[in-house]
Amino acid sequence: MKIEKIHFIYFSPTGTTKKVIEAIVKGLGSDQLDHFDLTFPCGQIEKTIEDGIAIIGSPVYAGRIPEDCLQRLEGFRANNVPTILIALYGNREFEDALVELRDVSKIQGFNIVAAGAFIGEHSYATQKHPIATGRPNDEDLSLAFKFGQEIASKLEQDNFTLPVIEGEVPYRERIKFGGIAPETDLESCTLCGQCAQVCPVQIISITDNVTTQAERCIMCCACIKICPSQARYFSHPSIKEKRELLTKHCLAPKPPKLFL
Numbered sequence: 001m002k003i004e005k006i007h008f009i010y011f012s013p014t015g016t017t018k019k020v021i022e023a024i025v026k027g028l029g030s031d032q033l034d035h036f037d038l039t040f041p042c043g044q045i046e047k048t049i050e051d052g053i054a055i056i057g058s059p060v061y062a063g064r065i066p067e068d069c070l071q072r073l074e075g076f077r078a079n080n081v082p083t084i085l086i087a088l089y090g091n092r093e094f095e096d097a098l099v100e101l102r103d104v105s106k107i108q109g110f111n112i113v114a115a116g117a118f119i120g121e122h123s124y125a126t127q128k129h130p131i132a133t134g135r136p137n138d139e140d141l142s143l144a145f146k147f148g149q150e151i152a153s154k155l156e157q158d159n160f161t162l163p164v165i166e167g168e169v170p171y172r173e174r175i176k177f178g179g180i181a182p183e184t185d186l187e188s189c190t191l192c193g194q195c196a197q198v199c200p201v202q203i204i205s206i207t208d209n210v211t212t213q214a215e216r217c218i219m220c221c222a223c224i225k226i227c228p229s230q231a232r233y234f235s236h237p238s239i240k241e242k243r244e245l246l247t248k249h250c251l252a253p254k255p256p257k258l259f260l
């Protein structure tokens with residue numbers, strides 16, 4: 001089949017998933033894009049995809065697909081359209097995230113023809129904890145572009161095999177987030193409001209102060225990464241401990257894994 005329309009669906013609080021998917025889309029070689037950014041509360045999108053191909057991307061949170069991403073995907077249906085799945089992880093492991101995304105999207109009618117686990121800067125990375133800092137880098141993006149080209153060639157064949165995706169079923173137990181959120185250093189904060197704008201769960205309010213409803217925080221770090229005055233930070237000991245562990249065990253760069 002020749003690729004015409006590409007339905008481009010993603011959840012990407014700190015932008016790395018989006019970057020990789022954009023490179024794959026370029027490789028697929030069509031500029032007819034139907035764009036669904038599920039990063040921000042968008043109401044329940046009800047959409048049936050009848051034609052073209054779809055690409056769905058999500059970050060990996062604790063080896064799974066984040067619940068907010070799954071909820072925002074719920075209203076999508078597809079009429080057996082060829083679909084590419086992408087999981088973006090922070091150089092630790094992607095564990096069961098891709099098989100979870102495969103299972104959910106199959107039930108909704110997507111026909112999975114390719115999948116990939118790519119690496120993006122870990123949400124908890126800092127200057128002192130450079131966990132996958134700078135990724136996806138040029139090499140990752142060039143691989144993503146070539147992957148798009150290879151998928152386009154695969155789809156031109158009449159008969160092709162479906163990919164075997166790495167991961168376990170039953171999936172690893174879901175870790176519940178909530179209760180821990182970034183804080184604001186009011187001395188450096190300029191109340192510009194960019195943190196509130198990028199929050200995927202809209203829990204930050206700006207008045208003459210910044211308040212964050214910690215119980216609904218998904219710890220995505222979008223507010224920390226966007227802050228122009230570095231005023232948002234985590235002080236919770238569990239995040240400090242996690243950063244130390246990641247720095248100890250996950251600095252050696254991993255290559256993306258492709259399933260075609």
Ligand SMILES: Cc1cc2nc3c(=O)[nH]c(=O)nc-3n(C[C@H](O)[C@H](O)[C@H](O)COP(=O)(O)O)c2cc1C
Binds near residue numbers: 015016058064091
């Ligand atoms: C709550 C949370 C849990 C995470 N869990 C994992 C994980 O299990 N394995 C991993 O390698 N990276 C993990 N990460 C890192 C993200 O997968 C990574 O930073 C990804 O690039 C973020 O995607 P985005 O830029 O599209 O938001 C986690 C990040 C967060 C915020």
